Amino acid sequence: MELVCPAGNLTSLKAAVDAGADAVYIGFRDATNARNFEGLNFDHDSMAQGIAHAHARGRRVFLALNTYPRPEGWPTWQSAVDRAADLGVDALIAADIGVLDYASTRHPGLNLHLSVQGSATSYEALRFYHEQFGVRRAVLPRVLSMAQVRQVVEHSPVQIEVFGFGSLCVMVEGRCLLSSYAAGKSPNTHGVCSPAAAVQWVETSKGLETRLGGVLVDSVPKGANAGYPTLCKGRYQVDGQTCYAIEQPTSLNTLDLLPELTEAGVAAIKLEGRQRSPAYVRQVTQVWRAAIDSCLRDPEHYRPLQEWQQVLGRVSEGQQTTLGAYARTWQ
Template structure:
C-alpha cells in the first residue's frame, strides 16, 4: 500500500519525502484547496520545485484542488488545474464534478483522483466518476467501516485511498455547513474549516476558553488536553445535559487496522495534516513507514507513540471498527 503524506509548505514536502512518503499531497496558496490557511501552501514556482524534489527521490506529488468553484469565478479553479498539470503533478485531487469534467476534457492524459470532499461513499457514485471521467482513484470518507471499505473496493473499478491518521472529520465531507453557520466560511467553498480569523483563545492560567465567532466552543480545565475550536468537537450545554454533542476531541490512528485495510484491497493510506509543522510530518510519516515495513515483513505492528501529536491527546480507530450501531 502507498503512503500518502501531507505538506503545507515546501519544507514540509521535503520532510515528508525524506521520511519515506510514497506520495505527498499539497495545494496552491489560495482558496482552491481545503487547507487555505495564512502562510500555508505553495506558489506556482514552489510547486514546480517541490515536484522536482519529490521526483528526484522517487516520490509522487498529488495536487489538491478540492474546494467547490463559485459561480462566476471558475477561472481560479480551472487555472489551478492547468498550472498543476504544467508543474508536472502526478495526479490532481478534485471534488467538484464540473472541475473534474474540465480536467478530464482539457488534460485527458492527467491522472485524476476523487477527493474525500466529494463524499463518494458507494459503488454507484464512484462508478459515475470512473465511467464519465476516467478517474483512477477515490479517497473514501472517514465514516466507513473496514468491511464497508472492502465491499466498495471489490465493487469499484478504480483504486481506493483511506485516511489512517490525523484529524477526524465525522461529517459528510464537502457537505458540512457547521463552519459556515458560525463564520460564513467553510472548507467546501473557501478552504477553511473554523478559520483563524474567527478564532479566539483566552487562558487565565487555569481555564482555556476557545471561541469561534459568537460561539464558545469549549472550556478546558487546567491540564486537560486542548482541541481545535470546531463546532463538531465542541462541548455544549443542552436540554439533556452538558457534553460533546457530535464527537469528542480525538484523532484517527488506524495503525492497528493496516492488515485489515490491506486485505480489503485498499491501494493507498493517507495521513491528514497539511496544516501541521515539519515535526508532525516527519514523525508521523516515519512511524507509518515503519508500520508498513513491519506489515510487509509479516512482523507485528506496534503503536508508534504518536498520541502526543494528536488533537485531544487521544486516538481512535473511528468508524473503521464500528461498535456503536
C-alpha cells in the same frame, strides 16, 4: 500499498519524502484548496521546487484542488487545473463535478483522483466518476466500517485510498458547512475551517474561553490546554449536560488494521495533517513507513510496536486515538 503524506509547505514536503512517503499531497495558496490557512501551501516556485525534489527521489506529488467553486470564482479553479497540469503534478485530487469535467476535457492525460470531499461511499458512485471523468483513484470518507470498505474495494473500478491516521471529520464527510454558521466561511467553499480571523481566546475568572465568530465553542479551567476551536468539536449544553455533542477531539489511528486493509486490496494509506508542522509530518511518516513495510513483509505476524503507538499518541488530537467507523460492526 502506497503511503500518501501531507505537506502544507516545502519544508514539510521534503520531510515527508525524505522520511519515506511514496507520495505527498499539497495545495495552492487559494480557495481551491480545502486547507487554505494563512501561512500554508504553495506558490508556483515552491511547488515547482517540491515536485522536482520528489521526482528526483522517485516519489509522486498529488495536488488537492478539492473545494467547490462559487460561480463568481470559476476562473480561479480553471486556472488552478491548468497550472497543475503545466507543473507536472502526478495526480489532481478533485471533488466538484465541474472541476473534474474541465480537467478531463482540457487535460485528458492528467491523472484524476476523487477527493474525500466528494463523499463517495459506494462502488456505484465510483463507477459514475470513473466512466464520466476517467477518475483512477478515490479517497473514501472516514464514515465506512471495515466490512463496507471491503465491499467497495471488491467492486470498485478504481483504486481505493483510505485515511489511516489524523484528525477525524464528522457526519457526512466532505459536506461540512458548520464553520459558515459562525465565521461565514467553510472548508467546502473557501477552503478553511475556523478561519484564524474569527478565532477568539478570552481569559475569564473561571479560565479560558475559545470562541469562533463570537460563538462560545469551549471553556477550560485555568492552566488546562484548549484546542483550536471548531464547531463540530465544541462542547454544548444538551439535555442539561455539557458535553462534546457532535465529535470528541481525537485522532484516527489504524495501525492495528493494516493487515486487514492490505488483504482487502486498499491501494494507499493516507495521513491527515497539511496544517501540522514539519516535525509532525516527519514523525508520522517515519512510523507509517516502518509499519507498512513490516506488514507487507509478514502480514500474518505483523504487530504494531509500542514505540510507534507512543509517537502517534503524542501528536494525536486530544492525545487520544480511535479506530473510528472502521470498528463499527453494525454497519
